Amino acid sequence: MARNLGFVVGFAALICAALLSISAAASIRPISDAHRSAALELFVPIDGSFPSLEETYEALRTFQILGLGKTSDISNATCPVVLDKLRSPTSSPKEFFNALRLNGILGCEIGSQTFENVASHLHALIKDADSLMDLYYSVISLLHIKGQGVSAVLSDAEGVFHSIKALSQSDGRWRYDSNNAESSTYAAGIALEALAAVVSLADAEVDQSKIGIVKHDIEKLFDSIKSYDDGTLYFDEKHVDGSEYKGPLTTTASVVRGVTAFAAVAGKLNIPGDKMLGLAKFFLSIGVPGSTKDLFNQIDALSCLESNRQGFFLWYRISIPLILSLPATVLSLTSKDQLKVEVTTVFGSAAPPLTVILVQASSYDKDTPVLENQELQFDTENNIHYLDILPLKIDVGKYTLEFEISLHDPENLNIYATGGRANALAFLTGTIKVDKAQIGVFDSDAESAATMQKLDLSQDNRISLAANHLQRMRLTFQLVTPLGHNFKPHQVFLKLRHESKVEHIFALESSARQFKIILDFLGLVEKFYYLSGRYEIDLAIGDAAMENSFLRVLGYIDLDLPEPPEKASRPPPQPVDPYSRFGPKPEISHIFRSPEKRPPKELSFSFLALTIVPLVGFLIGLLRLGVNFKGFPSSSVPALFSILFHAGIAAVLLLYGLFWLKLDLFMTLKALGLLGVFLIFVGHRTLSHLASTSAKLKTN
Amino acid sequence: MAKSNASDAQALIRSLRSAYAATPTNLKIIDLYVVFAIATAIIQVVYMGIVGSFPFNSFLSGVLSCVGTAVLAVCLRSQVNKENKEFKDLPPERAFADFVLCNLVLHLVIMNFLG
Numbered sequence: 001m002a003r004n005l006g007f008v009v010g011f012a013a014l015i016c017a018a019l020l021s022i023s024a025a026a027s028i029r030p031i032s033d034a035h036r037s038a039a040l041e042l043f044v045p046i047d048g049s050f051p052s053l054e055e056t057y058e059a060l061r062t063f064q065i066l067g068l069g070k071t072s073d074i075s076n077a078t079c080p081v082v083l084d085k086l087r088s089p090t091s092s093p094k095e096f097f098n099a100l101r102l103n104g105i106l107g108c109e110i111g112s113q114t115f116e117n118v119a120s121h122l123h124a125l126i127k128d129a130d131s132l133m134d135l136y137y138s139v140i141s142l143l144h145i146k147g148q149g150v151s152a153v154l155s156d157a158e159g160v161f162h163s164i165k166a167l168s169q170s171d172g173r174w175r176y177d178s179n180n181a182e183s184s185t186y187a188a189g190i191a192l193e194a195l196a197a198v199v200s201l202a203d204a205e206v207d208q209s210k211i212g213i214v215k216h217d218i219e220k221l222f223d224s225i226k227s228y229d230d231g232t233l234y235f236d237e238k239h240v241d242g243s244e245y246k247g248p249l250t251t252t253a254s255v256v257r258g259v260t261a262f263a264a265v266a267g268k269l270n271i272p273g274d275k276m277l278g279l280a281k282f283f284l285s286i287g288v289p290g291s292t293k294d295l296f297n298q299i300d301a302l303s304c305l306e307s308n309r310q311g312f313f314l315w316y317r318i319s320i321p322l323i324l325s326l327p328a329t330v331l332s333l334t335s336k337d338q339l340k341v342e343v344t345t346v347f348g349s350a351a352p353p354l355t356v357i358l359v360q361a362s363s364y365d366k367d368t369p370v371l372e373n374q375e376l377q378f379d380t381e382n383n384i385h386y387l388d389i390l391p392l393k394i395d396v397g398k399y400t401l402e403f404e405i406s407l408h409d410p411e412n413l414n415i416y417a418t419g420g421r422a423n424a425l426a427f428l429t430g431t432i433k434v435d436k437a438q439i440g441v442f443d444s445d446a447e448s449a450a451t452m453q454k455l456d457l458s459q460d461n462r463i464s465l466a467a468n469h470l471q472r473m474r475l476t477f478q479l480v481t482p483l484g485h486n487f488k489p490h491q492v493f494l495k496l497r498h499e500s501k502v503e504h505i506f507a508l509e510s511s512a513r514q515f516k517i518i519l520d521f522l523g524l525v526e527k528f529y530y531l532s533g534r535y536e537i538d539l540a541i542g543d544a545a546m547e548n549s550f551l552r553v554l555g556y557i558d559l560d561l562p563e564p565p566e567k568a569s570r571p572p573p574q575p576v577d578p579y580s581r582f583g584p585k586p587e588i589s590h591i592f593r594s595p596e597k598r599p600p601k602e603l604s605f606s607f608l609a610l611t612i613v614p615l616v617g618f619l620i621g622l623l624r625l626g627v628n629f630k631g632f633p634s635s636s637v638p639a640l641f642s643i644l645f646h647a648g649i650a651a652v653l654l655l656y657g658l659f660w661l662k663l664d665l666f667m668t669l670k671a672l673g674l675l676g677v678f679l680i681f682v683g684h685r686t687l688s689h690l691a692s693t694s695a696k697l698k699t700n
Numbered sequence: 701m702a703k704s705n706a707s708d709a710q711a712l713i714r715s716l717r718s719a720y721a722a723t724p725t726n727l728k729i730i731d732l733y734v735v736f737a738i739a740t741a742i743i744q745v746v747y748m749g750i751v752g753s754f755p756f757n758s759f760l761s762g763v764l765s766c767v768g769t770a771v772l773a774v775c776l777r778s779q780v781n782k783e784n785k786e787f788k789d790l791p792p793e794r795a796f797a798d799f800v801l802c803n804l805v806l807h808l809v810i811m812n813f814l815g
Contacts (some may be wrong), residue, residue, distance in 0.1 A: 599751035607747045611740055618736035625728055652804055656811045665812060672808065683800070687793035694793075 027424060028284040029325050030348040031302060035295070036066050038288045042295055049077035053085070053098035058296040060105045065303045079108035086114050093125050093137035100144040115150040122152075126160060131177035132167055132187055135160065136194040143197040157202030161210060164194050172221030173238075184244070185235045186251045188221055192258030199265040211266045218259055222271060225278075231419075232285050233278030249294055252282060253301035260304040263318050273319030273417025280305050280321035280346050302346045319417035322351050324403055326424050331389065333396065333430035333482050334547060339387040341376060343405060343418075352416060353408040356385040359421070364398040389428070395483045396430040396545040430482040431548045432489070434541070436514070437477035439554065441467045444522070450474065455554065457539075463555035469562060473519045475508075475554075479541070486513070489543035496528075496535045496557070501574045504528065521559065529571040530564035631690070638689045645686040648679040730777040734770045741766035761813040768806045772799055 043050075043059035050056040056078055063069065085091050085099040096118060103110065119142060126138045139160065146152040154160060167175045173183035174191040195214055199206050226248075227233050235252045237245060246254075256279060263269045283302050289295045305321055324343050331337040339358075343351045355378075361371035371392060376385035405418040434457045442450030452474070453463055467473060475494065479487040492508045494517055504527065508517045521528075535557050542549035633639050652675055659668040723731075744762045753759050779787045779795035787795070 596754045597752075598754070603751065607743065610747075611743050614736045614739035614743070617739070618732055621732045621736075622729065625725055625732070627725075627729065649800065649804075653807070656807055659808075660811050660814055668808075676804075683797060687797055691791050691793045 027326060027329055028281055028323065029327075030284065030323050030342075030344050030346055031066070031299070032348060034288050035299070036068060039063060039066055039068060039295060039299075042290075042292050045074060047077075048073060049081075050074070053078070053081065053095075053102050055292065057098060057102045057105070058292060060102065062296050062299050064105055065299050075106045075108060078102070079106060082106070082108050083110060083114075086110065086118055089121070091121075093122070093129070093134050093141065096122065096141045097137035100141045104144050104147060110148075112148075112150050115145050115148055119145050119150065119152045123154075126154070127156075129163075132164065132174060132191060132194070133176065135164055136190050139194050139197045139201065142201055146201065152201065153203045154198060154201040155203060157198050157204070157206060158210075161195060161198050161202075161206060164191055164198065165210070165214065167191065168217055170220070171224060172217045172219075173224075182239070182244075185221070185224070185237055186246050186254045188217075189251070189254030189256070189258035192218065192255075192262045196258070196261035196265045214262065215266060215269055218262065218269060218271070221255065222275060225275065227278065228282075228285075230281075230285070231278060232282040233275055234282045249283075249286065249289075249297050252279060253297035256301040256304050260318055269318065271318065273321075274419055276305060276319050277321040277323075277417040277419045280323065284323060284346060306345050306347050306349070320415060321346060322354075322405070322416050322418045324356070324405060324418075324422040324424070326426065327384075329425060330427045330429060332547060333390070333428060336390055339376070339389050339401075339426070341385045341387075341403065341424075342383070343385065344383070350383055352412045354418070355406050355408065357404045357406070358387060359402045359404050361394070361399050361401050364400055364425070370394055370399070393483060394428060395481050395485055396428050396432070396487070398545065399426050399428060400424070401426055427545060429545050429547045432482075432487050432541075432543075432546045433480045435478040435480050437475075439463060439465070439473070439475045439537075441465050441471050441473050441557070443471050444520070447472075447474075452476075457550075457552060457554075462553060465555065465557040466560070467521060467557060468560040469521045469525050471521060473521070473557065474516070475539075476514050476516045478514045487543075487546075489541055489546055489549075491540060491542040491549075493540040495538040495540065497538065498528075498531050498535050498571075499533050500531065500571070502529065502531060502571045521561070525561050526568070528559070528561060530561050530568055531571060532559055532561045534558050633686075633689060633693070638686065641682055641685045641689065644682045645679070648675060648682055651675055652679065724782075727777055727781060730773050730780070734773045734777075737766045737770035737773065741770070755815065757813055757815050761810045761815075765807065765810040768810070769803055772802050772806070775799070 039062050043062065045059075050059055056074065060074065082099045082103050085095050086103075091099075100118075122138045122142050122145075126135065126142075129135045129138060139154075142152045142154065167178065168188075168191065169175065169183040171183070172188060173185050174187040175181065175183050176187050192214070199211070221235075224235070224238075225233050226236055234248045235255045236248045237251060239245075259269065259271070280302065283298050283305075286294070286298055289298055305318070322343055323346060324341060327340055327342060328337070331339060341356050343354060343356060345351065356376045358371060358374040358376060360369050360373075362369045371394065374387055374392070376387045378385050401424045403422045403424065404420065405422065407413055407416065407418065437455035437457055438452040439455055440450050440452035453465075455463065455477070457477075465473065479489065481487045488510055492510070492515055494506045494508060495503055496506075496519075497503045504524075506517055506519065508515045510516075537554040537557055538551060539554050540551040542551075633642055652672065655663075655668060655671050655675060659665075663671075741763050744759065744766070748759050776795055776799040778784055779790055779798075780792045781787075
């Protein structure tokens with residue numbers, strides 16, 4: 001048990017180490033079908049619609065970006081709600097916002113009169129608004145109305161711009177309203193989006209100096225960007241407090257939306273392409289999120305960074321990130337895999353013409369370069385850059401690869417952000433051969449003269465050895481990679497297992513040439529708990545770069561160990577199969593009281609007959625004595641009573657018979673009570689009558 | 701001597717029989733009843749001796765019913781006997797009524813104990 005626990009702990013440590021090492025060179029993949037199927041699984045309408053307009057918008061926008069067309073069945077249930085919200089005079093700015101942006105995707109049939117009414121409402125709301133969120137909802141709603149073809153113009157654009165800008169802080173963050181002193185990065189994204197909408201809704205050109213100030217704010221905001229070790233960049237709030245805290249994903253998504261929206265109206269921003277690449281990597285490094293909000297934020301923010309999507313603004317003035325990813329990080333020498341590299345946009349669309357060069361491939365453990373400056377060839381059909389690694393004679397192992405991306409067209413450098421260099425981690429695996437394996441038993445003092453048996457681990461023949469406690473066992477072998485070098489795997493263990501399932505595990509030591517272990521049974525006698533008998537020899541060799549890791553039974557060894565002394569420790573109890581307690585329990589054989597021996601039936605019946613004999617004798621005796629019924633009363637009423645008296649006694653005896661056969665005591669007593677009362681009455685009458693007649697006779 | 705013993709015994713028995721013949725009939729009936737009850741009890745004891753006393757409660761209730769009813773009959777006999785000075789004022793019907801009642805109670809208990 002302790003040994004198993006040790007293995008688990010060791011393995012967990014290995015996993016942690018592997019994860020930490022991978023974080024240095026994360027393997028990110030662009031948005032793929034995995035995201036599409038996750039979207040279909042997460043966004044599931046209940047009874048044909050989603051719980052709220054906001055969630056409906058999130059679902060439909062995600063489907064729209066990912067190219068999953070699913071709007072037709074939703075619109076039937078949702079359009080009436082949208083219409084209702086737009087027509088209601090008491091809707092809040094947030095409700096208008098949700099309804100209008102949803103309508104932008106659904107395209108419900110709404111008359112232009114409704115839109116004009118809503119627009120006039122919104123103009124009034126903008127005049128009265130004092131908080132950032134109200135201004136944001138109202139302004140964006142107006143923008144959506146403009147997108148529907150209804151004219152919506154902000155007359156006092158400068159005023160609105162100013163009131164939004166007034167809430168900004170010096171570090172590039174924004175406050176939610178003038179009363180609240182706390183500033184938030186999420187609010188900054190909201191504010192930038194609102195400012196962009198104001199600029200595009202303005203009837204006259206907004207003052208360029210004001211726009212310049214906002215650009216400056218954006219640069220300040222980017223100063224507070226945070227980063228992880230693997231080069232991903234993200235935004236987070238300064239303070240993490242309770243209910244208002246939105247995580248890094250939501251905050252970064254909000255900032256990306258705001259910045260890209262503002263860049264579309266304001267012209268080129270002074271943000272280095274590497275920062276946009278870092279933000280794109282952040283969104284991709286999440287993988288496939290598990291919640292609807294996270295998936296929406298990820299996809300929506302990435303679509304802002306991608307140019308080919310049908311975004312809200314037609315073109316962007318922010319560098320488009322290009323991602324380098326490896327479709328397969330485990331390459332096998334046996335199946336002659338090629339090193340394949342993809343350079344695409346975040347959604348997997350084709351990149352402009354470029355060249356990928358493997359600048360350096362170095363072994364992960366030793367950090368020595370094995371390859372330098374290899375140019376990858378481009379496969380135009382599959383849009384993949386590849387390199388044949390087999391002729392390069394690289395051995396199995398774990399490698400860090402460093403790539404350099406160079407665009408062919410120098411003008412693309414302004415449009416796309418490649419980040420120049422990119423890192424990746426790759427495993428090269430192959431079959432390891434076990435060579436020159438030998439095993440043998442020898443006496444302690446005669447090592448050189450030992451006869452060793454050759455082992456061929458490719459075949460399944462098991463060797464049989466025998467040893468006593470004065471001898472030793474030796475096992476040696478070499479491990480050779482496909483390229484012929486010596487290989488040192490992570491795990492090389494020898495296990496000896498006794499018939500009683502007690503196991504002992506030994507690690508093999510490795511020298512430059514070979515692996516060797518010598519088991520000195522004299523020293524191991526106590527470790528083996530003095531258990532003699534047949535031990536199974538298992539050899540376990542494993543490594544991540546080894547395709548044929550194995551646990552093989554080499555054979556058996558019969559050990560003859562001395563008797564255990566009195567104080568010797570007992571072998572630990574072997575773990576019972578934990579599921580065995582759910583199996584059937586041992587059967588309990590109940591010991592029933594054996595029934596008493598009964599006499600044979602014939603004897604019992606004969607004695608029953610014998611018991612009747614005295615009764616018969618009694619009746620015969622009565623007849624001989626000359627009993628008669630002369631004393632029976634002759635006149636009717638006393639006769640009746642006498643008859644009833646005898647009948648009553650007979651009834652009581654019958655009741656006793658029933659009591660013995662069927663009834664219980666209480667019912668009997670109840671019946672007896674009734675009969676007894678009757679009997680007493682009748683008996684008294686009879687006997688008093690008899691007494692009076694006999695008294696009359698006496699006096700006569 | 702033996703002859704005189706034998707003849708003495710015979711004379712004793714003869715006198716006993718003649719004296720017994722003089723008892724009233726109703727007392728003879730009661731005596732016969734007692735003999736009947738005791739005979740039944742003896743047969744039950746013999747049976748128990750043969751087969752063992754396994755349902756001991758049944759054996760007891762059987763034997764005690766016979767013995768009990770015999771005892772009650774003896775009490776009846778002594779109460780009904782006209783020569784008995786002790787029960788001069790007790791009408792025989794009353795004694796009979798007591799006999800019947802006590803028998804019924806006895807047999808209720810016996811039936812309960814029979815099992």
